[in-house]
Amino acid sequence: MLENAHITSAHPRILDVKNLSTSFDVAGKQLKAVDNVSFHLNQGEVLGIVGESGSGKSITLRSIIGLSRRYGEVTGEVNWQGENLVAMLERDLRKVRGKDIAMIFQEPMSSLNPLLTVGLQIGENLVEHTSLDKPGRRRRSIELLEMVGIPDAENRLNDYPHQFSGGMRQRVMIAIALASNPKLLLADEPTTALDVTIQKQILKLILDLSKDLGMAVILVTHDLGVAAQTCDRLAVMYGGKLVETGATREVLRAPKHRYTMGLLQSVPENIEPRTPLFSLPGTPPSLMNLPLGCAFAPRCAHSVADCAEKKPPLIGEQHQVACFNPTNSGEATKGVA
Template identity: 60%
Template sequence: MSEPILKLNNLCTVFHTARGRFTAVDGVNLELFPGEVLGLVGESGSGKSVTLRSILRLVRPPGRVSGEVRWRGRNLLSLSEPQMRQVRGGEISMIFQEPMTALNPVLPVGEQIAETLREHTELSGNALRQRAIELLELVGIPSPKERLRDYPHQFSGGMRQRVMIAIALASNPKLLLADEPTTALDVTIQDQILKLLLRLKDTLGMSVILVTHDLGVVAQTCERVAVMYAGRIVEVAPAAELFAQPRHAYTLGLLNSVPGAGSTRRPLIPIPGAPPDLTALPPGCSFAPRCAFATDECTAQRPPLMDISGPESPAVRLTACIHHDALSAAGEVTR
């Protein structure tokens, strides 16, 4: 495997609130390789979106980001703000979760695309306008020349998401951070958006981090998957291996709570309990209070993220579960 294009080393994001210290991202170590689609999954509140915002230094006070974000040999957390503005939108772009709030409601979409082009390219005048038309056409918006003058509220949900993608791709970035780009879209539009992202990834040679809680989307689009729980990475594996044989109890719980395909009907097995309060995490493994495999050893100390790759699995597999062998012996996912 080639050298990673992005590497997170002990990334931590902490918010100091009236309730106390709130650790949203807790010591995340993660690698992304050129041309790869990496899925970042977990329940709401697990730290997925904050991780993406931390990469681009979009976390503002009272939040504080520490650790390292190594991007093409540079630590983004040590760059000046003018240098960081060249990276945002120029080298790394982000599709935000809700386009209706991310897009400016009082500016035509053509002007919002033009802002990025003026900042990160040498285009101006008619050439800039023509590039904006090409971007709208690239993401599948009909009559792009006329729609440049339209405002966000004049687009449907799926078309607004396409506009967001057009803005993100304006300067041909090498990394796309997609924060639940198909949320609140119907299944047909969701499929169109995912196929569009994969096609553009191949066309532009991008790497993609896709944040989602939809495991069906992960199975359809991602090559590797990182599972987050309570701000920590608890498992990393190739998508096919993770679905076939999860090696963390939380991953197994996520998979067993998803409806299966086929004619055989099985009851869903929900994960008991609720995610922990991030201001008062339990000792040891954060998932232990909800885990059927938990023992006293799990609550004694926090399990490290271990490499459990073997000869039968040449790809790197990481887990933060000390009972990963018991999970393997328990058999396949009940789906």
């Protein structure tokens, strides 16, 4: 199992997201992919955002650094070092994006330019965000490839993305992201399509770099096992909203939201052979037709009258939940923590 450092409130807060919303215009109708999401992040902390596909996880990351506003409308606040990134002009945001806040995208083969060598792609970040000269950029590029575990780094600078395996391409993406020593790394499902062994290597690499560099990380994943092994805190998303947040161990061992409990019960653990696996009934809601009340109500066997009519607020202190009929401590659940 991977080990992540315990982050306490003594660490300074570096990111404060308040009422972040992202909408897209489709056929004249505003579709809200992220709906009034609020959370914070401390220095050196690893925050996991989990949920099914379509819950708004990746759009949330893109909205933080302004990538979503190219195609939609982003409102709310993303407070970073005393400035609201949502209100920042694009030319000023470019100075933050890639330098102070870097991002690893989900699929490295489509994120890397197939026509440029790996060395040139790392160099683009260094040209934009550092004052290094050409020899300095080359030395830094070799250093970065060595840092992420790519052998024979000097010679591999001239290779193209297709000459690397999937795990090595993901390491190249991490090297590009780390080029200018960011204070925050946004990792959008960095282990997708990788085998289990490579997954563990990539996650360990990210955690080790976070610890060594004092870098905060927001990790998007749909894998609760990954989240349990890597994250200090969890934020569970559904239908574009946060439905539960808290310390990872507490959320996984004593989930309060029925959706979180369903995700945990979907993880196979100590079951007999040929036993039917649990799955949440129904499918995630379409943004074209979101329920009036709680988005999870149509799939929930424990919904009450308010669930169909009102959107539950996210309430609580350290462990928050948005549910009119939360679970109680006596209800059985299977955990992965």
